[in-house]
Amino acid sequence: MAATGLAAMARPAFAQGDLLPSWNDGPTKRAILDFIARTTQAGGRDWVPVPERIACFDNDGTLWTEQPVYFQIAFAFDRVKALAPRHPEWRTQEPFRSILADDRATLATLGEKGFLEVMAATHTGLTTEAFGKAVLDWLATARHPRFNRPYTDLVYQPMLELLALLRAHQFKTYIVSGGGIEFMRPWTERVYGIPPEQVVGSSGVTRYELRPDGTPVLVKDPKVMFIDDGPGKAVGINQFIGRRPVFAFGNSDGDQQMLEWTAAGSGARFMGLVHHTDGVREYAYDRPSLVGQLDKAWNEALRRGWTIVDMKNDWKVIYPFELK
Amino acid sequence: MAATGLAAMARPAFAQGDLLPSWNDGPTKRAILDFIARTTQAGGRDWVPVPERIACFDNDGTLWTEQPVYFQIAFAFDRVKALAPRHPEWRTQEPFRSILADDRATLATLGEKGFLEVMAATHTGLTTEAFGKAVLDWLATARHPRFNRPYTDLVYQPMLELLALLRAHQFKTYIVSGGGIEFMRPWTERVYGIPPEQVVGSSGVTRYELRPDGTPVLVKDPKVMFIDDGPGKAVGINQFIGRRPVFAFGNSDGDQQMLEWTAAGSGARFMGLVHHTDGVREYAYDRPSLVGQLDKAWNEALRRGWTIVDMKNDWKVIYPFELK
Ligand SMILES: [Ca+2]
Ligand SMILES: [Ca+2]
CATH class of the missing domain: 3.40.50.1000 (HAD superfamily/HAD-like)
Incomplete structure (x- = not known):
């Protein structure tokens, strides 16, 4: 009823x-x-x-x-790759080295602390407006590895x-x-x-x-x-x-x-x-x-x-x- | 138009x-x-x-x-007075002494730091529910000093x-x-x-x-x-x-x-x-x-x-x- x-x-x-x-x-x-x-x-x-x-x-x-992985991690990792040319030190510095090398075994052990470090390094200094635009730009182009579709x-x-x-x-x-x-x-x-x-x-x-x-x-x-x-x-x-x-x-x-x-x-x-x-x-x-x-x-x-x-x-x- | x-x-x-x-x-x-x-x-x-x-x-x-004064300060001061029997040390300890003595000259110099100290001392340990109830109880009984009306x-x-x-x-x-x-x-x-x-x-x-x-x-x-x-x-x-x-x-x-x-x-x-x-x-x-x-x-x-x-x-x- x-x-x-x-x-x-x-x-x-x-x-x-x-x-x-x-x-x-x-x-x-x-x-x-x-x-x-x-x-x-x-x-x-x-x-x-x-x-x-x-x-x-x-x-x-x-x-x-x-x-x-959490889609926001995929976003942060893609930002590391995009910003890498400006950060030659990342080629040897963890956790950036593993991200750039797609070293999944090491990344699996990253934990919250490592992830916060990646966020800090790739997001700091952006205005809130620029960050919002970066998110939308990423969503427009990035594809999920299994479904090959926008997230x-x-x-x-x-x-x-x-x-x-x-x-x-x-x-x-x-x-x-x-x-x-x-x-x-x-x-x-x-x-x-x-x-x-x-x-x-x-x-x-x-x-x-x-x-x-x-x-x-x-x-x-x-x-x-x-x-x-x-x-x-x-x-x-x-x-x-x-x-x-x-x-x-x-x-x-x-x-x-x-x-x-x-x-x-x-x-x-x-x-x-x-x-x-x-x-x-x-x-x-x-x-x-x-x-x-x-x-x-x-x-x-x-x-x-x-x-x-x-x-x-x-x-x-x-x-x-x-x-x- | x-x-x-x-x-x-x-x-x-x-x-x-x-x-x-x-x-x-x-x-x-x-x-x-x-x-x-x-x-x-x-x-x-x-x-x-x-x-x-x-x-x-x-x-x-x-x-x-x-x-x-900001009405929230009046609330916090009234809480100091209500809690004073449980805190004999407040009779000599600033800023509580001035609040209990209505020493306006000293209180005027309290500043944000002093006020935060009063809030911490009188609000800490309360649950959010108990705090909300304390606010409503106070509003139901407290009167503005000039207009003699609820705030x-x-x-x-x-x-x-x-x-x-x-x-x-x-x-x-x-x-x-x-x-x-x-x-x-x-x-x-x-x-x-x-x-x-x-x-x-x-x-x-x-x-x-x-x-x-x-x-x-x-x-x-x-x-x-x-x-x-x-x-x-x-x-x-x-x-x-x-x-x-x-x-x-x-x-x-x-x-x-x-x-x-x-x-x-x-x-x-x-x-x-x-x-x-x-x-x-x-x-x-x-x-x-x-x-x-x-x-x-x-x-x-x-x-x-x-x-x-x-x-x-x-x-x-x-x-x-x-x-x-
Ligand atoms: Ca969840
Ligand atoms: Ca104002």
């Missing part, structure tokens, strides 16, 4: 029929539709007032693919449908990602319908400067401002949004605290995890994995009855281009 | 007549109405797409009174009308304040119609903790995360909103960079300053002033033709309670 109510309400935006057409029928899809129906049905016991309808999504591995083609069609369905029910959709805020904002509105002010992410310090002609710019410093991962996701949600979400979706241990923080509010709650189970159409990985490890958060989800998406069985298609 | 178009469009929200009834006619009011008309008239040369309609307002001295009564009626008019024209209204983000968010939605996720401000570090029963909390640490003042306002706008505003209003030198940052975008722009000229109905101050000094930003506004509100002459009433 709740689902019938939802279908009726959603009709203007989702003309008759399936509200999540790329999701197979089953408990996962039912849990999502049921939550949206219950929380948006006026007068219902689980009704959530519109201003409280905050839905937070992790990005890497939840809204788009994150293999064989922004590798977003998940079922999640695009879910984002749109939530917005049609007056949920405000946010990204809450460990990725760089300035790496995401230039394209999230076009690709996900999520405007820059609804993107929470990791960020570096920027410095306000007046150029000689009086034009103000913000220049990227090497210093890290905030890491939006793990416990940082709850901190970031509080810092940027200032409200507790009622709906949150992630895919890895870095999302555990975001889901805990969401679950700890009162009233109806939805906590979801994407489990990468499809090695044929995408990638299959959970524990252990260097990228997007799902281990502790999986245990907690099983224990607490959170929704777990089985990509292989729950999703009819993975990417939008499969529909064409 | 533009103003006619605006009146017609605004009719649903502002039934016939004056769109800013508490503003006297004159160049200031005309500049505001003209800007809104030009930027929202479909097909016009200065039309701004809805997603780009970002309007940023400073809070202290721009949306509410900031004399005789939230001392918001500017003309600015409430401006906020509502902007929103009626699909501008997203933000607060961008040097004040504490957690001090503002509990009440800005009720008082200004600005939801917590549209409040940018200074903030401290918070720490994610699981309580013994498994409940997650965010605990306030003494460390400063970000000071949203001066150049920090441009940084904060970029960090939290990720779009450049087209409209910004401040009242002091701490707003200069926010206005410069707003002015440096392309297309139509509005930069405004509230000049406190009414010592009878409110307070009169500019340069020099310990609170809300308006000096360099005033010079720049005069030089660049930014709009300057003369409170005494531009505003029919200052506070909402004058209407009753």
